[in-house]
Structures are given as structure tokens and as C-alpha cells.
Amino acid sequence: MPTHHHDRSWSRASISSTPSASPFQLPAAVPRLLPLPSRLDLLSLLLWLLAYYIMSVAGTVAFHRFPRVAAASPVPLPDVIFDFVLKEPWCPQLLGENLQSTVLLVFYAYFIFAVLPTHPRPRLVLRRFLLINAAAFLARATTVCVTSLPQPNPTPKCVLAQNTAGATFLDSAKIVLYRFPPKACGDLIFSGHMACALIAAMVFTREKCFFSSTTLKLSCYLMCGAGTYSILSCRSHYTVDVILGSYFAFALVEFYYHRLESPFVRYMEAADWRTPTMPRVTTPSSSLKQWRKYDVGGGGPIMSELEAETRLYYGSVVRAGGKSAPPKGFGSPFGSPHTSPIEIGRKVTDTQSSSDSDTTARN
Numbered sequence: 001m002p003t004h005h006h007d008r009s010w011s012r013a014s015i016s017s018t019p020s021a022s023p024f025q026l027p028a029a030v031p032r033l034l035p036l037p038s039r040l041d042l043l044s045l046l047l048w049l050l051a052y053y054i055m056s057v058a059g060t061v062a063f064h065r066f067p068r069v070a071a072a073s074p075v076p077l078p079d080v081i082f083d084f085v086l087k088e089p090w091c092p093q094l095l096g097e098n099l100q101s102t103v104l105l106v107f108y109a110y111f112i113f114a115v116l117p118t119h120p121r122p123r124l125v126l127r128r129f130l131l132i133n134a135a136a137f138l139a140r141a142t143t144v145c146v147t148s149l150p151q152p153n154p155t156p157k158c159v160l161a162q163n164t165a166g167a168t169f170l171d172s173a174k175i176v177l178y179r180f181p182p183k184a185c186g187d188l189i190f191s192g193h194m195a196c197a198l199i200a201a202m203v204f205t206r207e208k209c210f211f212s213s214t215t216l217k218l219s220c221y222l223m224c225g226a227g228t229y230s231i232l233s234c235r236s237h238y239t240v241d242v243i244l245g246s247y248f249a250f251a252l253v254e255f256y257y258h259r260l261e262s263p264f265v266r267y268m269e270a271a272d273w274r275t276p277t278m279p280r281v282t283t284p285s286s287s288l289k290q291w292r293k294y295d296v297g298g299g300g301p302i303m304s305e306l307e308a309e310t311r312l313y314y315g316s317v318v319r320a321g322g323k324s325a326p327p328k329g330f331g332s333p334f335g336s337p338h339t340s341p342i343e344i345g346r347k348v349t350d351t352q353s354s355s356d357s358d359t360t361a362r363n
Contacts, residue, residue: 040268041123044130051134054141056177059187061145064172066186068165069150074235076152081232081239089154091234099230100193103223107200115209125207127268128256132203135252136195143189143244151186152235158185191237194245195252197224202253 037045069075076082094102111129116122151158161175162185176184201220203209210216231237237245259265 038123040270041126044127044134044268048130048134048137051137051141055137055144055192056182058141058145059182059184060169060173060176062148062187063161063176063184064167064169065145065148066162066188067148067150069162071162073159074152074154074162075150076235077150077238079152079238079240082152082235086233089233089235091155092230098234098236100197100227100234100236103197103227103230104193104200106223107197107204107220111200111204111209115204115207118211119207119209124269125203125209128207129200129203131265131268132199132252132256133196135256136192136199136248139248139252140190140192140195144187147189148186149188149238151188152238153185154235161185188237188241190244190248191231191241192245193227193231193236194242195249197227198246198249199253202249206253206257 092099095105097105116126119125151162176182201224204220205217210220228242231242232239256265260269
């Protein structure tokens with residue numbers, strides 16, 4: 001009787017429902033049409049827009065409340081960078097926008113036109129990108145309007161605003177929210193441009209969106225540095241706003257990727273069934289209490305890193321003709337209910353390997 005060779009390679013190709021499916025490999029990233037948005041994609045976009053609107057309203061409050069000073073130029077607070085490094089404000093322009101805004105536009109264009117059409121899991125990356133940015137918008141909404149600081153921006157619009165007192169909140173809302181994206185003066189803590197640029201760079205790095213190009217990765221972070229220089233040189237924010245923006249960006253990205261097993265994240269990253277005939281695969285959830293089904297058509301299997309590792313080991317048993325049903329209760333010999341999915345996968349594979357070896361010896 002021929003022995004089964006356990007290939008532990010894992011892929012996102014369609015899986016046959018029969019246990020005799022042949023091993024498969026990850027396809028090369030090639031340009032293709034983007035899949036139609038699913039309900040979770042649209043929900044992620046809706047959450048992003050809602051968070052952005054809440055932040056815009058908070059920015060309106062900050063614009064309405066920042067201190068008004070009758071002066072021909074801004075009267076900023078003492079700032080180390082302003083006082084000793086960038087003593088004279090200079091605002092570089094590119095494509096009709098401040099450099100920090102252009103950096104964000106380039107990142108978003110790269111994400112839409114280069115990453116999404118070629119990434120093996122475009123829906124998952126899109127949801128993560130939108131949700132992390134939405135979290136940053138909500139975090140900024142809680143800080144931008146609670147403490148009002150003198151605005152440091154020397155542009156004529158902001159100088160005129162600092163000399164205008166007695167305006168109602170409705171007047172401020174008309175000034176800030178009359179266009180998209182909204183623009184205001186005095187909405188300082190913390191820098192949204194800094195946070196969004198770093199979030200984009202970090203997500204690109206984690207999701208391997210640089211096509212294994214060190215040049216692209218280095219260029220991305222250099223553009224973040226150029227945006228930081230522009231923020232401070234234009235006097236769009238104080239130095240502390242830029243520092244806090246970078247802290248928030250790092251913390252939110254790390255928090256999200258370390259909370260992949262939370263109920264909300266698991267729901268947002270689950271698959272959407274698009275047709276009743278779509279092939280499916282089952283894999284144990286990290287809670288070890290139930291089995292969940294994932295979409296393996298189009299966007300590939302949507303699962304956390306732990307679940308991917310579990311399928312990496314357990315999938316070899318299914319392809320080799322082993323039992324496709326999970327061990328009930330995950331009890332002995334597969335471990336206690338607290339055993340990690342990776343360890344369970346390893347034990348399942350090792351058990352099947354031992355069984356195949358015994359069969360070969362008897363034959």
C-alpha cells in the first residue's frame with residue numbers, strides 16, 4: 001500500500017470537498033479585477049465614514065474654541081522645534097496640496113491601484129486598513145476638542161480665524177464642514193496626517209504589500225519622514241502633536257493585530273457566503289469551542305494567524321486522506337480545551353503520520 005506524503009504547504013486555492021484533493025500552492029500575485037464588495041467590506045467603509053464624520057465634528061468644536069488673538073501673525077506656544085530647528089515657517093507644496101496631504105494621497109492611490117488588485121487577500125487587507133484608520137479617527141475625536149491651544153499656522157485663513165471672535169458654532173461648522181475633506185485651524189491634538197501616514201506604512205509592512213521590494217519599503221518610510229517635516233515646517237501642528245500621532249498609530253496597529261481573536265475582529269474578518277455552491281473548508285476557532293467556515297473562493301480563506309497555522313498542519317491530514325472531522329472536545333490524545341490550535345494541528349498530523357507508518361510496516 002503506498003504511503004501518503006504529508007505536504008505541509010498551504011494555499012488559498014479552491015479546495016475540493018473530497019478528501020483526495022491534491023496539494024496546492026499559493027498563486028503568484030498577478031493583476032486581476034477586484035471582487036465585488038461584500039457586506040462586511042461595506043460595513044467597514046461605513047464605520048470609516050462614521051468615524052471620520054465624528055472626528056470632523058470634533059474638529060469643528062476645536063476650531064470654534066481655540067483662543068482668538070488680535071494679531072497679524074500667530075502667537076504659538078513655546079516649541080523646541082519651532083524655536084531652535086525650523087525657526088522660519090516654510091510650507092512645501094506638491095500637486096496643489098501641502099506635502100503631508102500629498103503623501104497621504106500617494107499612499108491611498110498605491111493601496112487602491114497596486115495593493116488591492118494584486119494582494120491574495122484584498123478584502124481582508126481592505127477591512128483591516130479601514131478599521132484601524134477608523135479607530136485612529138475616533139481616538140483623535142476624543143483629544144482634539146478637549147484642550148484648546150493657540151493655533152500656530154501662519155496661512156491667511158488661519159490668521160483671519162484667530163482674529164475673528166464671537167462666531168457661533170453653526171458659523172464654525174459652515175467654515176469647517178463645507179468641503180471634503182474638512183479643513184480647520186486649531187484642531188491640533190494630535191496630528192491626523194502623521195497617524196494616518198504611519199498606519200498606512202505599518203499595515204503595508206505587516207500585509208507584505210511592498211512586493212518584496214526593499215526600495216518600495218524604504219521609500220514609504222522616507223515619505224513619512226518628508227510628511228513629518230512638512231507638518232512642522234508648515235506649522236500645521238506642534239511637535240507634541242506629531243509625537244502623539246506616531247504613538248497612537250503604532251499603538252493602534254499593534255493593538256489591532258494582537259486582538260485578532262476578539263469577537264468583533266473575528267466577525268469583521270469572517271467570510272461572506274456569496275453562492276450556495278462555493279467550496280468551503282472548516283477549521284477550528286481559537287476558542288476551541290466551535291468550528292467556523294471560511295470563504296475559499298475569490299478572496300481566499302479569511303482567518304487569523306493561529307487558525308492559518310492550524311490549517312497548515314491539519315490540512316495535510318485532510319489532503320492525505322485522513323479523517324476530516326475534528327477530534328471531539330479536543331480531548332486526549334489531542335490535549336485539553338486550553339491547548340493551542342497549533343499544538344492540536346501538530347498532534348493530529350503526528351498521529352496520522354504514525355498510523356501511516358504502522359500500516360506500511362504491516363504491509
